[in-house]
Amino acid sequence: MSDQCVFCEILRGESAATFTYQDDTVVAIMDIQPITHGHMLVIPREHAVLMAGLNETAAMRTFRVARKLASVVRSTLGATGVNLFVADGEVAFQDVPHFHVHVIPRYPNDGFGLSFPDSYANPPTRAALETIASAIRAAG
Numbered sequence: 001m002s003d004q005c006v007f008c009e010i011l012r013g014e015s016a017a018t019f020t021y022q023d024d025t026v027v028a029i030m031d032i033q034p035i036t037h038g039h040m041l042v043i044p045r046e047h048a049v050l051m052a053g054l055n056e057t058a059a060m061r062t063f064r065v066a067r068k069l070a071s072v073v074r075s076t077l078g079a080t081g082v083n084l085f086v087a088d089g090e091v092a093f094q095d096v097p098h099f100h101v102h103v104i105p106r107y108p109n110d111g112f113g114l115s116f117p118d119s120y121a122n123p124p125t126r127a128a129l130e131t132i133a134s135a136i137r138a139a140g
């Protein structure tokens, strides 16, 4: 737990939240500024800023619950698709320094989209991909 963390405050019962799921390892709450109808956050009880800092059991439970809630929003809210989104680090749009998974129900023409850098139009060569993959394999 962190004294400065809004999610830890919620987990301690010191800040309000609307819960959709709770167990001994993770909780899920409604996002207070939802991107779409039914947008939730799945939050491990353990405080870790980044995904890599979280113990593997808690990380896997977080994704397992996100998967379950992704199914639930289809059956209860009429979502016809779901995005799971992790903002791992400030450059990746992390706004709360406590790892969490967004469950974003999707509906036709809901206004949520992705933008891509200009380089997307000019994909790398196979050789460049092999170089990148080689570095990743060597680290694994």
Ligand SMILES: [Zn+2]
Residues within 6 Å of the ligand: 001, 002, 005, 006, 007, 008, 009, 046, 047, 048, 097, 098
């Ligand atoms: Zn926290």
